[in-house]
Amino acid sequence: MSLQLYCICAVPDLAGGAVPRPADDRPGLRWLDTDALSALVGPVPVRDDVAAMLAFGRVIAHYHGHFTIVPMRYGSCLPGPDAVLDHLRADRRRYETLLAALHDCVEMGLRLPLPAGAPAADPGGEPVSGRDYLLRRRVELADTLRVEAALDELDRELAGLFRQRHREQGWFAGEQRLSVQYLVPRAHLCEFRRRLAGALSALSCTDASESALTSGPWPPYSFAAADESAA
Numbered sequence: 001m002s003l004q005l006y007c008i009c010a011v012p013d014l015a016g017g018a019v020p021r022p023a024d025d026r027p028g029l030r031w032l033d034t035d036a037l038s039a040l041v042g043p044v045p046v047r048d049d050v051a052a053m054l055a056f057g058r059v060i061a062h063y064h065g066h067f068t069i070v071p072m073r074y075g076s077c078l079p080g081p082d083a084v085l086d087h088l089r090a091d092r093r094r095y096e097t098l099l100a101a102l103h104d105c106v107e108m109g110l111r112l113p114l115p116a117g118a119p120a121a122d123p124g125g126e127p128v129s130g131r132d133y134l135l136r137r138r139v140e141l142a143d144t145l146r147v148e149a150a151l152d153e154l155d156r157e158l159a160g161l162f163r164q165r166h167r168e169q170g171w172f173a174g175e176q177r178l179s180v181q182y183l184v185p186r187a188h189l190c191e192f193r194r195r196l197a198g199a200l201s202a203l204s205c206t207d208a209s210e211s212a213l214t215s216g217p218w219p220p221y222s223f224a225a226a227d228e229s230a231a
Helices: 011-017 050-064 081-090 092-102 130-157 186-201 206-210
Strands: 003-010 030-033 037-043 105-113 164-172 175-185 213-218
Touching: 003 011, 003 050, 003 081, 003 092, 011 030, 011 037, 030 081, 037 050, 037 081, 037 092, 081 092, 105 130, 105 186, 130 175, 130 186, 175 186, 175 213, 186 213
Parallel strands: none
Antiparallel strands: 003 037, 030 037, 105 175, 105 213, 164 175
């Protein structure tokens, strides 16, 4: 029977059974142990719907609140208990490295808006000339560089309060945005949030800072390497 992986942790973190079960404990949820690592697994959901995904996330958030884990993406599956244990043994070094990097950290996120793409036609339906299109693209590129410079400014303000950060560009709620995720030690979280709020209010790109979206703290999904073997 295939099993879905929730998260992976070091065996000593589960010693003594001191960690309570989640409030919405899932049927069949259990830990599988090797000599060094433990994997939280459960039955593959019958339906891939929003409710199943949210329940998956709540379980991971529960254990992340008690000790360091490598959170898995929803849908990471292996064919059975033996395959899970073989995977833990084969990838032991990688998971131990990840657990050390993620130790006692949370993920904080920030999204800043980017200008919309240059249209191929004006609102009246007439095609935009090549010259006008290039001029608009130049303006958009300048705006993008301005937002990137603002993120560089934020990094300097937050220096010493995060271990790693990732940036990416994409679409969110119908709007193109630059996103950045920070790996923040729990001990620095309050100061990180305080300094982030102050830095956003003082950003040089005022329009972007006013519509900035912050999120977290979350389990550090963005900093857990994709699991190539579990699919």
